[in-house]
Amino acid sequence: MPTGDHMTPEEFREAGHAMIDWIAEYMQQVEEFPVASRVEPGEVRAMLPAHPPEQGEPWSEIAADIDRVVMPGITHWQSPNFFGYFSSNSSGPSILGDLLSTGLGVQGMLWATSPACTELETHVLDWLVDILGLPAAFASDSKGGGVIQDTASSATLAAILTARERATDWLSNAEGAKGPLVAYTSSQAHSSIEKSAMVAGIGKNNVRMIDVDSAFAMRPQALAEAITADRAAGRTPFFVCASLGTTSSHAFDPLASIAEITQREGLWLHTDAAEAGAMLACPEFRHLAEGMEAADSFCFNPHKHLLTNFDCDAYFVRDREALIRTMSVLPEYLKNEQTMAGKVIDYRDWHVPLGRRFRALKLWFVIRHYGVEGLRSYLREHVRMAQLFASWVDQDPDFEIFAPHPLTLICFRHRSDDATNRELMQRLNDSGELFLTHTVLNDQFILRMAIGGAKTTESHVQRAWEKIRAMATELST
Amino acid sequence: MPTGDHMTPEEFREAGHAMIDWIAEYMQQVEEFPVASRVEPGEVRAMLPAHPPEQGEPWSEIAADIDRVVMPGITHWQSPNFFGYFSSNSSGPSILGDLLSTGLGVQGMLWATSPACTELETHVLDWLVDILGLPAAFASDSKGGGVIQDTASSATLAAILTARERATDWLSNAEGAKGPLVAYTSSQAHSSIEKSAMVAGIGKNNVRMIDVDSAFAMRPQALAEAITADRAAGRTPFFVCASLGTTSSHAFDPLASIAEITQREGLWLHTDAAEAGAMLACPEFRHLAEGMEAADSFCFNPHKHLLTNFDCDAYFVRDREALIRTMSVLPEYLKNEQTMAGKVIDYRDWHVPLGRRFRALKLWFVIRHYGVEGLRSYLREHVRMAQLFASWVDQDPDFEIFAPHPLTLICFRHRSDDATNRELMQRLNDSGELFLTHTVLNDQFILRMAIGGAKTTESHVQRAWEKIRAMATELST
Numbered sequence: 001m002p003t004g005d006h007m008t009p010e011e012f013r014e015a016g017h018a019m020i021d022w023i024a025e026y027m028q029q030v031e032e033f034p035v036a037s038r039v040e041p042g043e044v045r046a047m048l049p050a051h052p053p054e055q056g057e058p059w060s061e062i063a064a065d066i067d068r069v070v071m072p073g074i075t076h077w078q079s080p081n082f083f084g085y086f087s088s089n090s091s092g093p094s095i096l097g098d099l100l101s102t103g104l105g106v107q108g109m110l111w112a113t114s115p116a117c118t119e120l121e122t123h124v125l126d127w128l129v130d131i132l133g134l135p136a137a138f139a140s141d142s143k144g145g146g147v148i149q150d151t152a153s154s155a156t157l158a159a160i161l162t163a164r165e166r167a168t169d170w171l172s173n174a175e176g177a178k179g180p181l182v183a184y185t186s187s188q189a190h191s192s193i194e195k196s197a198m199v200a201g202i203g204k205n206n207v208r209m210i211d212v213d214s215a216f217a218m219r220p221q222a223l224a225e226a227i228t229a230d231r232a233a234g235r236t237p238f239f240v241c242a243s244l245g246t247t248s249s250h251a252f253d254p255l256a257s258i259a260e261i262t263q264r265e266g267l268w269l270h271t272d273a274a275e276a277g278a279m280l281a282c283p284e285f286r287h288l289a290e291g292m293e294a295a296d297s298f299c300f301n302p303h304k305h306l307l308t309n310f311d312c313d314a315y316f317v318r319d320r321e322a323l324i325r326t327m328s329v330l331p332e333y334l335k336n337e338q339t340m341a342g343k344v345i346d347y348r349d350w351h352v353p354l355g356r357r358f359r360a361l362k363l364w365f366v367i368r369h370y371g372v373e374g375l376r377s378y379l380r381e382h383v384r385m386a387q388l389f390a391s392w393v394d395q396d397p398d399f400e401i402f403a404p405h406p407l408t409l410i411c412f413r414h415r416s417d418d419a420t421n422r423e424l425m426q427r428l429n430d431s432g433e434l435f436l437t438h439t440v441l442n443d444q445f446i447l448r449m450a451i452g453g454a455k456t457t458e459s460h461v462q463r464a465w466e467k468i469r470a471m472a473t474e475l476s477t
Numbered sequence: 478m479p480t481g482d483h484m485t486p487e488e489f490r491e492a493g494h495a496m497i498d499w500i501a502e503y504m505q506q507v508e509e510f511p512v513a514s515r516v517e518p519g520e521v522r523a524m525l526p527a528h529p530p531e532q533g534e535p536w537s538e539i540a541a542d543i544d545r546v547v548m549p550g551i552t553h554w555q556s557p558n559f560f561g562y563f564s565s566n567s568s569g570p571s572i573l574g575d576l577l578s579t580g581l582g583v584q585g586m587l588w589a590t591s592p593a594c595t596e597l598e599t600h601v602l603d604w605l606v607d608i609l610g611l612p613a614a615f616a617s618d619s620k621g622g623g624v625i626q627d628t629a630s631s632a633t634l635a636a637i638l639t640a641r642e643r644a645t646d647w648l649s650n651a652e653g654a655k656g657p658l659v660a661y662t663s664s665q666a667h668s669s670i671e672k673s674a675m676v677a678g679i680g681k682n683n684v685r686m687i688d689v690d691s692a693f694a695m696r697p698q699a700l701a702e703a704i705t706a707d708r709a710a711g712r713t714p715f716f717v718c719a720s721l722g723t724t725s726s727h728a729f730d731p732l733a734s735i736a737e738i739t740q741r742e743g744l745w746l747h748t749d750a751a752e753a754g755a756m757l758a759c760p761e762f763r764h765l766a767e768g769m770e771a772a773d774s775f776c777f778n779p780h781k782h783l784l785t786n787f788d789c790d791a792y793f794v795r796d797r798e799a800l801i802r803t804m805s806v807l808p809e810y811l812k813n814e815q816t817m818a819g820k821v822i823d824y825r826d827w828h829v830p831l832g833r834r835f836r837a838l839k840l841w842f843v844i845r846h847y848g849v850e851g852l853r854s855y856l857r858e859h860v861r862m863a864q865l866f867a868s869w870v871d872q873d874p875d876f877e878i879f880a881p882h883p884l885t886l887i888c889f890r891h892r893s894d895d896a897t898n899r900e901l902m903q904r905l906n907d908s909g910e911l912f913l914t915h916t917v918l919n920d921q922f923i924l925r926m927a928i929g930g931a932k933t934t935e936s937h938v939q940r941a942w943e944k945i946r947a948m949a950t951e952l953s954t
Contacts, residue, residue, distance in 0.1 A: 004851025006931065007569030009501040016497030019573050023580035024486040024493070037592050041820045044596035052604040056848035062570070066577065070838075073593025078582045085590070085810070088832070090582035092484030093539070096496050098579040100543065102786050103500035105555045105567035113562070115514050116550025119521035127529040150627060151830040161676060173657070173680030180650070191806040192831055198806070199638060199829060201678025203650030248810055303832075309579050310832055329668040329675070332917040333562070333725055333925070337903075343518045352676060352829070353628040354669055355565070355780075355787055361547075371533035374481025426814075440809040448810070454483065 004056055015059050022066070023095065030079050030455075034432025037075045044073040075435070080456040083464060084437040086247065086275040086409075087452030091307035093369035097362030098309055108356045111344035112336045118345055121148055121360035124367065128314055131372055132280040132300075135293050138316035140345075146316045147350040148359045152274035153192035155299035155315035158323060158351055160196045160239055163268030163296070165326045167238040173201065179234040184208045184226060185241040186218035188248050190272060193241045206235070215404045216251035216441065218242065224261050239268045244289055245276025248439040249403035249411045249446075252276075256291030263294055271298040274313070275452075278305040279383070279407055282376050288406060305382070305408075305452050306375065308366050312359055315350075324349045382408045385461045386451040392465050398472060402446050410449040411441060414472050418445035427471050434464045481533055492536050499543070500572065507556050507932075511909025514552045521550040552912070557933040560941060561914040563724065563752040563886075564929030568784040570846035574839030575786050585833045588821035589813045595822055598625055598837035601844065605791055608849055609757040609777075612770050615793035617822075623793045624827040625836045629751035630669035632776035632792035635800060635828055637673045637716055640745030640773070642803045644715040650678065656711040661685045661703060662718040663695035665725050667749060670718045683712070692881045693728035693918065695719065701738050716745045721766055722753025725916040726880035726888045726923075729753075733768030740771055748775040751790070752929075755782040756860070756884055759853050765883060782859070782885075782929050783852065785843050789836055792827075801826045859885045862938045863928040869942050875949060879923050887926040888918060891949050895922035904948050911941045 007015065047069045077088050108117030125146030129139045138144045149155045160183065165172065167181060183202055185193040187209040197207045208230070211222040227237045240262050242253040255271065262269040271292065277300020279285045292298065299315040302308035317323050328349040330339075338344045348354050370378065386408040393399045393412045403411040413421050422438070422445055429435055439446050451461065484492065524546045554565050585594030602623030606616045615621045626632045637660060645654045660679055662670045664686040674684045685707070688699040704714045717739050719730040732748065739746040748769065754777020756762040769775065776792040779785035794800050805826040807816075815821045825831050847855065863885040870876045870889045880888040890898050899922055902913055916923050928938065 004847050004854050007846070009505050012504070012569040012572075013497060013501045015569065015573055016501070016576075017494050019576055019580070020490060020493030020497060023576070024490045026580060027489070028486050036589070039592050041588065041592070041815060042596070044593045045600050048597070048600050052608055052844050053848045054850050056851045057845045059570075059846065062842055062845050070581075070593045070597070073591065073596060074581060074583060075589065075591045077584055077590075085584075088582060088584045090579075092489040092492065093536075095489075095576075095579050096492055099493075099496055099500070099572075099576050102567075102572050102575040103496070103503060104547075104551060105565060105786060106551060107554055107562075107565045107787055111518070112513070112552065113554075114550060114552045115516050115518070116521045116547045119519070119550060120525070120547070123522050123525050131529055151832045153830045153832075157676075157829060164678070171680050171682065172675035173678045173683065191808040191811070195804070195806045195829070195831075198649035198803075199634075199676065201641070201650045203648055205648065206650065248808070309582060310584055310834060311830075326675075327672070329672045331668040331725070333914060334668070336914075338518060352634060352672070353630045353788075354672075355628045355630075357787060365539055367529050368534045368539045369484070369536065370481050371530045373531050374533045377481050437810060437813075 011059065015063065018063065027078070030076050031081065033076050033079065035076050035079045035081050035435035036429050036432065037073050039073050044069060078454065080453045080460040081434040081464065082453055083449050083451065084435045086304050086450050088303055088310050089305060089307045089452065089454050090309050091366060091454055093365035094307055094309045094362040097365040101358040101361050104358060106358055108358055109348040109354050110334060110336060110339060110346045112338050114358065117358045117360065118347055120364060121347065122345060124360045124364050125314060127367060129316070132277065133283065133286055134298065134316060137318045138298065143320065144316065144318045145320045146314055147347055149313040149315045149351055150311040152272060152299050152301055152313050153195065154351060155313050156192050156241065156270060156272060157196040157199055158315060159268065159270035159297040160200045162322050162326045163239040164200055166268065166322055167236060170325060178236050180206050180236065181238045182206045182208060182230045182235045183239040184210055184223055184237065186210050186212050186243060186253055188212050188216045188246045188251055189241060189243045190247050190274065193272070212251065216246065216249045218253040218258065220254055220257035220261060223258060227261070227265055237265060237267055239270065241270045241272055244271060244273035245407065249441055250276065250405060250407060250409035251403065252288045252406070255289060259291040259294035268296045269294060271295045273298065273300045275301065275304045276407055278302065279379055281372065282379055285407065302363055305379065306366065307370065307378070307454060308363050312363060327351065382451050385456070385458055386410055388458065389449060389451065389461050389465060396469065402441055408451045411439065411446045412449065413444065413446050416476065420475055421445045421447060424472055424475055428468060431467065433467055488536065492540065495540065504555070507553050508558065510553050510556065512553050512556045512558050512912035513906050513909065514550050516550050521546060555931065557930045557937040558911040558941065559930055560926050560928065561912045563781050563927050565780060565787050566782060566784045566929065566931050567786050568843060568931055570842035571784055571786045571839040574842035578835040578838050581835060583835055585835055586825040586831050587811060587813060587816060587823045589815050591835065594835045594837065595824055597841060598824065599822060601837045601840050602791055604844060606793070609754065610760065610763055611775065611793060614795045615775065620797065621793065621795045622797045623791055624824055626790040626792045626828055627788040629749060629776050629778055629790050630672065631828060632790050633669050633718065633747060633749060634673040634676055635792060636745065636747035636774045637677045639799050639803045640716040641677055643745065643799055644713060647802060654713045656713050657683050659683045659685060659707045659712045659714045660716040661687055661700055661714065663687050663689050663720060663730055665689050665693045665723045665728055666718060666720045667724050667751065670749070689728065693723065693726045695730040695735065697731055697734035697738060700735060704738070704742055714742060714744055716747065718747045718749055721748060721750035722884065726918055727753065727882060727884060727886035728880065729765045729883070732766060736768040736771035746772045748772045750775065750777045752778065752781045753884055755779065756856055758849065759856055762884065779840055782856065783843065784847065784855070784931060785840050789840060804828065859928050862933070862935055863887055865935065866926060866928065866938050866942060873946065879918055885928045888916065888923045889926065890921065890923050893953070897952060898922045898924060901949055901952055905945060908944065910944055
């Protein structure tokens, strides 16, 4: 192959089969790697030439650098011993769906630029309404609908923008409002809520972090009082984000009580269930989302707990016209017969980016491969393992559980000081045998055990607990 | 495989090899499909079951639906006869890079969550500074740096947000400004500029669409006058977006003259070269970007003309601290040793989403496979074909060229009325043999011939021109 030439179909087949084999092998061996990468800052770059090659290189040399350059710098999110942050699930059907999307190379900004990309997305998101038991108002045969965003950050941004526009005569700034707009979320909410408010120009000073109760859930009374105080000061409350399963401790804000307030006050209610939302597939967990009927918008990430590769956030709204009115700018070069006839969805008007990948494919493949029953079993097994882990912690006098744990995140700590717990986490992560992250609750350093790996089994959880206990004993003696 | 089970490595290998073969075959046969999909609205959804399957389905049934359900609804962006919008390039090495990213399943929000994901991105974006001859201030060893965004829309949003913060004491709203903030771009600029201003809360009424000259490029004098008028009215000019290669007609705003104004006035200068930016790899085209030394930010899309699959926008800034200060919110659960030591880049602070894919892989593979010389040859061949097409149009008394065409977009029309040109485009697209889109320039309906397909050769361009002429003759007689 002379330099600069395209791969021939034969070369692509050969390299592609080898890449598939490499991934299959990786999936089998991932457990053997230290979970967190051990490179020092700058170590990966030091292996790379300062300047790009003038002439093309043989594929064999490029592929060899995957193991030489890339792998040492990988933190193995797909390891069954990865318990940090929240999981970022993957699965065979999802990888194949993403590969098909890349291979087709379509850009689905408009219905017309690949009708299948739009229609499959609408359809699969309607399936999710069905699977999760979401309000019928979020389905496309109502006035609402769903769309795939890259992340929950972008979904929250879409929600806050639509709420801002509804509150300000659709002028795209705050001119239409009486006084500054004010947004509300709990002090435990994800950082993306504050970031979205910053992006939308609401102002850092106009985001209220509402107090939480002993379960780290928003106190509705505190929310009501804050709204009253802001109105009295001439400001305009417009947006509340309730969290279902906070990142810090999996707290569930009392949605029904919050919804009473937002309905009475005429505020937008967004529900961020980025990680825990998938669990609504199981009817026994739906009580955690009671009050959803009144939400204006809802998002969760199939890429967190639903076996669908990053990136894939499912965002649902009750009033799609409001979202479209917020996001739409229609230049001449995007006009086409179907758009102008108003007969189709153009998803470019449902988010910030214009272009979009065919992300519905991976979700479609996952739902069909596992079936709804298969997905439910998978989710229930994670909850079972997490509750088992919690029971072990609970029975150990040297440890304590620090927050309610209805699903798959266990917040716990060794009964000692912050420094010891910090050192414990560091040593566990340095061992390479598992990976945990932390949070701070009530000013104390807390370990987070997040169970959600696609290949995590009870034996992985058990070995993790044994390692945690052994390391703690080592540290205490 | 019982319902709900993961694919075994063997099942994944088999299905993966088949998917690679399917894509290889698709790449060979893509020319044989009608370029634009012929389905009617609703036709794809009508083939799908109303409810998701309770039990998992065999992979063979899922895979069979690619041809049955998906393919009729595809508009073939990878066809060598696709001349609409701007191309969305693809290539073997890029598909493999994206596949590897999906297979690794890492989430690179922080350096620590996969150091290779961050360091390879920084490195490859430094290579792009080198390849495109961009100002040294955009490289990571200066105070600037590059980051991959999904699309130019998101890059422009990052630019306008940083400019807004710089102009308003970093309060994330307009409270710090004297009077409303005002942004400027040309009347021919991409719709994403106006959309970004709307998202950032600048307000539709505070975006000035500056007049263009006969070449559809921004008139610097008109810009200067608008700024003066806004200042006189008590408003605060803060941001100018110059376009290098507009979507409508490939107009190049006079960057050097605009930069003189933004420097004098202390405004942020963003440069949107989404499609044409790749051409800066060829020194002979760099005169089109003269004045870039003074730009605060610049973006272009490797996913448009540089053989790297969507999504991949490269965004460069002169002052990375300003960008990070605009985007950063650091909750406890994201703190880690390397971040706190300030020794590393955490790209989550360089854009709106928190999570991120390992997108540098595909760009790395493309640059290494083709080599810089290979990429230059590829780009030059597209320019050569476009200029050849322009010469044919120019020599034909029935057609006229409607805008300057320094690179790969030819705006032309049949010397008749709008209705005839519209009908001409419709019939050409209905033929399935090629795909064109349109714009409006000087109130006239104009055909756009955008040359940028990875597999487009002179014979495809020639057949397109013959078809256009023949269809026009048929219409005129």
